[in-house]
Amino acid sequence: MAKRIIFYLVFAIILGYAVEATAALEGNQIESIPAKQDSTEWNWPLPYTQVSKESLEWLKSKGWLPLTIGYFADLPGYSACYAIIKELKLLEKRGITVKFISFLSGPTIVEAFLSGQTQVTHYGDFPFWLTVDKGAPVKAYALTGVNNEIAMLVKPRSSIQSPEDLKQKDKQAVIGTTLGSYAEFYLTAMIEHKGLVRGQDFKVAGLSMRDAQLLPKGVDAVVLWDPHITFSEQKKLGRKIDTGYPYFFNTGFDFIREEIHENAPDVVQALADVAVEALLFTRYNPDAAVDFYRKDSRIAAYPRELIKEQIVRYLTFYPPTFRYIHEDFWAAEDSRIIKVLRDQGRVVNDWNVPKMKDIMESEYMANTFHKLGWQVPEQPVFLPEGWDGKVANPPYPEYLVPGGVENSGE
Numbered sequence: 001m002a003k004r005i006i007f008y009l010v011f012a013i014i015l016g017y018a019v020e021a022t023a024a025l026e027g028n029q030i031e032s033i034p035a036k037q038d039s040t041e042w043n044w045p046l047p048y049t050q051v052s053k054e055s056l057e058w059l060k061s062k063g064w065l066p067l068t069i070g071y072f073a074d075l076p077g078y079s080a081c082y083a084i085i086k087e088l089k090l091l092e093k094r095g096i097t098v099k100f101i102s103f104l105s106g107p108t109i110v111e112a113f114l115s116g117q118t119q120v121t122h123y124g125d126f127p128f129w130l131t132v133d134k135g136a137p138v139k140a141y142a143l144t145g146v147n148n149e150i151a152m153l154v155k156p157r158s159s160i161q162s163p164e165d166l167k168q169k170d171k172q173a174v175i176g177t178t179l180g181s182y183a184e185f186y187l188t189a190m191i192e193h194k195g196l197v198r199g200q201d202f203k204v205a206g207l208s209m210r211d212a213q214l215l216p217k218g219v220d221a222v223v224l225w226d227p228h229i230t231f232s233e234q235k236k237l238g239r240k241i242d243t244g245y246p247y248f249f250n251t252g253f254d255f256i257r258e259e260i261h262e263n264a265p266d267v268v269q270a271l272a273d274v275a276v277e278a279l280l281f282t283r284y285n286p287d288a289a290v291d292f293y294r295k296d297s298r299i300a301a302y303p304r305e306l307i308k309e310q311i312v313r314y315l316t317f318y319p320p321t322f323r324y325i326h327e328d329f330w331a332a333e334d335s336r337i338i339k340v341l342r343d344q345g346r347v348v349n350d351w352n353v354p355k356m357k358d359i360m361e362s363e364y365m366a367n368t369f370h371k372l373g374w375q376v377p378e379q380p381v382f383l384p385e386g387w388d389g390k391v392a393n394p395p396y397p398e399y400l401v402p403g404g405v406e407n408s409g410e
Helices: 002-015 018-025 053-062 076-087 106-114 124-135 182-191 226-232 258-263 267-284 288-291 297-301 304-318 328-341 353-358 363-370
Strands: 067-073 098-103 120-124 138-146 150-154 173-177 203-204 219-225 239-243 251-257
Touching: 053 258, 053 267, 067 076, 067 106, 076 120, 076 138, 076 267, 076 288, 098 106, 106 120, 106 124, 120 124, 120 288, 120 297, 124 138, 124 182, 124 203, 124 251, 124 328, 138 173, 138 267, 138 328, 138 363, 150 182, 150 226, 182 219, 182 328, 219 226, 226 304, 251 258, 251 267, 258 267, 267 304, 267 328, 267 363, 288 304, 328 353
Parallel strands: 067 098, 067 120, 173 203, 173 219
Antiparallel strands: 120 251, 138 251, 150 219, 150 239
């Protein structure tokens, strides 16, 4: 235990955010750094860089002005920044007229992008690579979030204490989760190390996250991501028996149609800039960030305190540089997702790490950091110096996860 405490403290100090993270996790507002001259109160340099008239004319010629942005209304650790961008009109201040559409489910947000209804969006890596394989011309310019927790829960009085207990002599266990999501990938990654066989020891029932968090009748366990994990635990609907941290690093991508990258790169740069500016605002005033996010009436089902806890945990715990795409790292890690999808017959094209890296464009976020005087981190911010794990080869040694809970790799 002492070793883990020392590990956490040293690593947090290296990140330079130990004070802020601790205060945030205790529910206190993060103290802001005094604003610099010619900057916003949350330290974004002014004046705002304007998108060129040529780029705006090109968007208009495509019918993409206003630029339409889709985001999840049910995932604050991924989506609160979009609400901030919307409410503070951060893109309008850079000269771009925009329209925002929020979604409650994965299939609808995917379909909106594939059909051309949205030109900018975000979602987890599992559906992202399905989208890429369908031939959608995309370019990922930032990470939406990293290490949003995913876990298996059972009913509080269930006799199941671990995933291994799903093996039952009298019946086949039923696990409820959202199909086609990284929750489903967790199952695949986990059972490789638990000696379980899908279709033999358990079967999977498709459920929305909102239904699954209630642990409905007919399921023995559910796989949830936050905030549904926290909601289920706080309401004493479910009890956590396993977490995904040892098995894979999960992330989501902010991405655009590739044509915008090719013909209006300053638009993509503006999107990268506002992604980071929204993080700075969140650190400066988390309560306002919560208020902005909760303007969507569909969030009323969740207590304000839960939304704030999620925003603090997933958007302010790591330094803002977590948004940078380390292309080698994430292509290698997500190649595992490609393999699973191919084995399931859901990916038809031939993908390898170099091809996957071509879908990512880290230059935009590097430009944003340069504008702010920041260095690009040499590796993902959650990995400690000297981390001795091997990407794409779990279970993973300890690393820093949101909330300060250390992964306990096996």
